[in-house]
Amino acid sequence: MNASLTIRNAELVLPGRIERADVSVINGRIYAIGYGIPDVGDVINAEGLCLLPGIIDPQVHFREPGADHKEDLHSGSCAAAAGGVTSYLDMPNNVPPVITRQQMAEKKQLAAEKSVVNYGFFMGATSENLDELNAVENVCGIKIFMGSSTGDLLVDNPVVLERIFANGSRLIAVHAEDESVLQTNKDLLNDFSDVRIHSRLRDESAALRATKLAVRLSLQYQRRLHILHLTTEDECDFLRTLPREHRISTEVCPQHFTLTVPECYQKLGTLAQMNPPLRTKRHADALWQALKDGIIDCIATDHAPHTLAEKDQPYGKAPSGMPGVETSLALLLDRVNRNDCTLQEVAFWMSESPAKLYRMKGKGRIEVGQDADLVLVDLTLKKTVTNGELNTRVNWSPYHGMELRGWPVRTIVNGQTVFLNGEVDESVRGREICFAR
Ligand code: DOR
Secondary structure (H helix, E strand, C coil), X not given: CCCCEEEXXXXXXXXXXXXXXXXXXXXXXXEEEECCXXXXXXXXXXXCCEEEECEEEEEECCCXXXXXXXXXXXXXXXXXXXXXXXXXXXXXCCCCCCCCHHHHHHHHHXXXXXXXXXXXXXXECCCCCHHHHHHCCCCCEEEEECCCCCCCCCCCCHHHHHHHHHCCCCCEEEECCCHHHHHHHXXXXXXXXXXXXXXXXXXXXXXXXXXHHHHXXXXXXXXXXXECCCCCHHHHXXXXXXXXXXXXXXXXXXXXXXXXXXXXXXXXXXXXXCCCCCCCHHHHHHHHHHHHHCCCCEECCCECCCCHHHHCCCCCCCCCCECCCCCHHXXXXXXXXXXXXXXXXXXXXXXXXXXXXXXXCCCCCCCCCXXXXXXXXXXXXXXXXXXXXXXXXXXXXXXXXXXXXXXXXXXXXXXXXXXXXXXXXCCCCCCECCECC
């Protein structure tokens, strides 16, 4: 393992500024930043490229154990590496769901054997596993599905929700859709043959209601809360009313500000079906604005692969979810090229902010002493997202056919190059992320 190297002549995206300088890495950590620093290890001439802190994707579903025909910790992590993602936080809705210390230990073992980038895991909440949730060590948080989605995890009883919020101190991340609204809508609407019904079944009020309940519980019990994949203007407006010092963080997925209904259902059919659903342009624009305003803290992909055959089934049978870990950075770099945002905002939303809010040790910034998780990007490189040319096992993307300008060209994990010019080095292994309590 060679975890020492020197990167020369890149534009470094540092906290607060962009600066042309050199970086050296020794034993997997950033050793020096500056001019004229001595060579260590391999020397990379990164003239014309920008160096960002490695992207952290704080919400993926890599499907292992239980559904490795869709993805596993190896294939998912290879897709991450190709997308410039050096660390990911993986969800517990596996088969069986990860709800005990024993299952968590087994999943960590699998990741140590198979993941080419760094990893962290959520514990799944049920109505019975409070002791496990509080006793498990070194996880990023507790995941609560307040509304049903892929898998069996669901906690929709307000009494149980309150018990979880009231007991313990670890971060709670919620999938905020209110189950009773979803069920009522199911009873009211009767044409289930068309995927366009999906965004009405899981309407804006379901999201807002669950978000409000989670926020109330978080404030009442002073419990750290993260609201996963925000989708509505209504939720953003509500969050704008909260005190700035609140302990609540939120995220948005690129698909929710990039793809809009009804066009996406016409073009993609059930490939565009996910939970919470894609919404109209009004919501997409409001989410982008909330991200720019700092109301939304970070970007996650909710990478949720299902095979094309599974997705090809009629609405009602087709599962919800779409892949995204491999394309998120490129989508944002394309926005940098269109002057919608800056490279510094991208580094903040996709690395520094998730590292901070999940209290990851040694991640999120290009700084001496930090882990050498880095990504070199070429802002001039144009590529078209193409089904069949991806690393995710399902090998399709909702962005198929989209030309994006700005792509990762080298991904470095703990000082080791794991992705270079289109090729993943499958022999690299990532490490478990350490979370401070
Ligand atoms: O669309 C979704 N798919 N939303 C989720 O909450 C779960 C995910 C999956 O695991 O397929």
